[in-house]
Amino acid sequence: MTLKHISAISLFVEDLPASRAFYCAVFGVPVVYEDDNCAVVQFEHLLVNLLKVANAADIVAPGAVAPRDAGSRFQLSIWVADVDAVCAHLRQRGVAFHGPLDRPWGLRTINFVDPAGHSWEVGQQLNGTATAEPVS
CATH class of the missing domain: 3.10.180.10 (2,3-Dihydroxybiphenyl 1,2-Dioxygenase, domain 1)
Structure with missing residues (x-):
């Protein structure tokens, strides 16, 4: 097994609409998935998941979400x-x-x-x- 390829990064955001708009405008990346809790944008071969900070604890457990x-x-x-x-x-x-x-x-x-x-x-x-x- 090899773990050498990063497929996605999740960034925790307080204001999902503002973050989504920033990434689309500044980087010109497309939104490939979104729902009420996240927007996923694509940078060539890397997905960046903009996730509402309120939903982050579930994916980082047993770690903690920093403010x-x-x-x-x-x-x-x-x-x-x-x-x-x-x-x-x-x-x-x-x-x-x-x-x-x-x-x-x-x-x-x-x-x-x-x-x-x-x-x-x-x-x-x-x-x-x-x-x-x-x-x-």
Whole structure:
């Protein structure tokens, strides 16, 4: 058995309509499933389940659901060919972000959060020094 492929990530959200609208507008991803408790959007080969925080305890048991104000505990990253173009895209959609910054590990990055406080990084490889291959 191999467990090397991540199929889906569930993000816990307080305001499902706002989160759904954010993901569709900012990332341009389609909603592939939704009901009263969740909206599932598709990023190429990865599903992101936007789940109302009130329903999260059932899927993380025996773990606990942290409140939004506990701070970021992970970050999702997307590699692109042109971070500055992404900055322009985000500005047009009213998204506040930090950066761009040229990082010592070879990426030019920006960071922003979704309406539920989940951290996103967008990175561009600089001078072939980053270990990950950028995707446009």
